[in-house]
Amino acid sequence: MRILLIEDDERVAAYVVKGLGEAGHIAEHIADGREGLYRVAGEAYDVVILDRMLPGVDGLTILQTMRAAGNRTPVIILSALGEVDERVRGLRAGSDDYLTKPFAMSELLARIDALGRRPAAAPSKSTLVVADLEIDLLARTVARGGRRIPLSTLEFRLLEYMARHAGHVLTRTMILEAVWDYNFDPQTNIVDQHVSHLRQKIDKGFDVPLIETVRGAGYSLRRP
């Protein structure tokens, strides 16, 4: 993917550019807000990573200008302002995702992945199919290999989210944000417990596991 990084801290920028490159992306870096604004307006990118506090024009202004001009490029805000209200401000200004510094490279990569390949206005399919797993979104039932698997509402939501992003790495924070309708910090490894619970139901008794643990990053529902 072609990615533009607008970030004034040299070390963070170098770290991100290197990480993106290693993951096979093409990354460009700009340190100044004003210049970033021109670049975004003039060229096409798959994803823009935007720092909030920038010299020149600040991140939120760039974002608002982009959106006002009809530029729909996915934007991830990268910011040291991590409080819930700041997050909400960022998302309201039109960002697609919000990541708080300090962050792990795997987290950023997973989010870029999810954003970049997000189907433009997903066709409203009524079933999701991953290998032999079938999810009926209308009846809200799940079957694997033709066998019905009873799931709780929460388990269904978790599985639906993973299935919609099948093949992508989903970090714990991404899962937490997507599946739970609350903004909160879990005290313990709640997500791991829920995923392992779901795994018990989906994978137990089948030869090929579908839910995969990605070391140091998160989970992924994959076609084997």
Next chain:
Amino acid sequence: MQRPTFHFTRGMTFRLALAYSAWFVVSYAAMGAIAWRIFVTAPLAEVRATVLAEVRTLSALHEKHGVDALVDALDVRRESPSRRRAFHALVAPDGEWITANMPAPPPLVQSPWFRFEFETFDGGVARENEAYTYEQRFPDGTRLLIARDTEDVDEREELIGQAIGWGTAVALALGLIGGVLTSRAVGRRIDAIAGTAERVMAGDLTGRVALRGTGDDFDHLAETLNAMLDRIENLIQSVARVSDSIAHELRTPLARIRADLEELDSADDAATRETLIAQANESAARLQSTFDALLRIARIEAGRHTLAAESVNLSALVSDAAELYAPATEAGALHLATDIAPGIRVRGDRDLLFQAVTNLIDNAVKYTPPGGTVRVALARETASARIDVTDDGPGVDAADLPRITERFFRAPAQAAAAGQGLGLALVEAVARCHHAELGFQNRSPGLAATLRLPIAN
């Protein structure tokens, strides 16, 4: 520091007592003036009118019928019964007395009205008289003095004058003495309070105002001040403890990271390096999460978190929180029992409330031994929604209960099982900004946490 000494003459109490006695004197004088008017001025005016009427009649008589008729009329007047004795004197132009029952002073008076005192003897008994007199001078130089006795009014005048004078003096003296005494008494009490405040300012936080035990206003004030000092002492102690803890909690992972990095420098084989890097990463993550949690609590406590005040379905929220912990309880072989009343709504920030409830459940889950039960209940009380989270773990020492919501406090016995020690501190911050009541009780076994939120109407 110079201790301010209390001067009773400058004290407010003294000035109040003084003002009060001044006011008393003023009202006393006003009463005197009214008495004077009723008992002195009014009767004198009446006498005046009578005398003047008599003078007119007698003058007319004299003009028409001459001196003899006047003398006859004067005699009749003298003998006719009246409440006030009648006096007269008729003096010829040559100074000779024609008729009189009163002494006539020499004609020196400017005003025709005058009062003078003389004694009469009635059957050998001396009698004091005061004649309120009008002097009429006829064109031939004859002087006619007509008077009525006003001795009773004179006596009253004297009495009222004395009463006002003495009364004022006594009231002033008593007011002054009372002012000095009360301001001294009040001053001593104020000195005691000021003294305690100075002790505390000088750094002795254990100083308290002594109570007299009479339950008066000063005792009440002293109790309030003592309660305030208790709170301040507690706060300062907890700030001291918390800053010690913060230093410890942040330094420990920092020290581990540095140690790992140093070791990494000299580590040769790849496996060791990988372990060290993973360790350092873990320490950094722990540092970050401690830091985040601390900031979050501070933000909520400082009121900097823009609190959403939306209507929250608490029943759904509590059941979501319980559901969140379903796998965790299963993994720990715990039983999770819920008893959630439906349809309870409160006003507040749903994210923060969810965080608070999950923290309470998290705490209960952490401390409950395998096979134990965690109970989550939501019930409606008259004006509040009551959330109870109970476990049957070891509970907390009674002495430690008040400190349970302190930052980084972990019950000593369970230090190993504990997390950051910030969970309950956050719950308390959330409770406080929602005007909710948070309480903990030992249930032997186990701990019961109760959160009471004001219910939305």
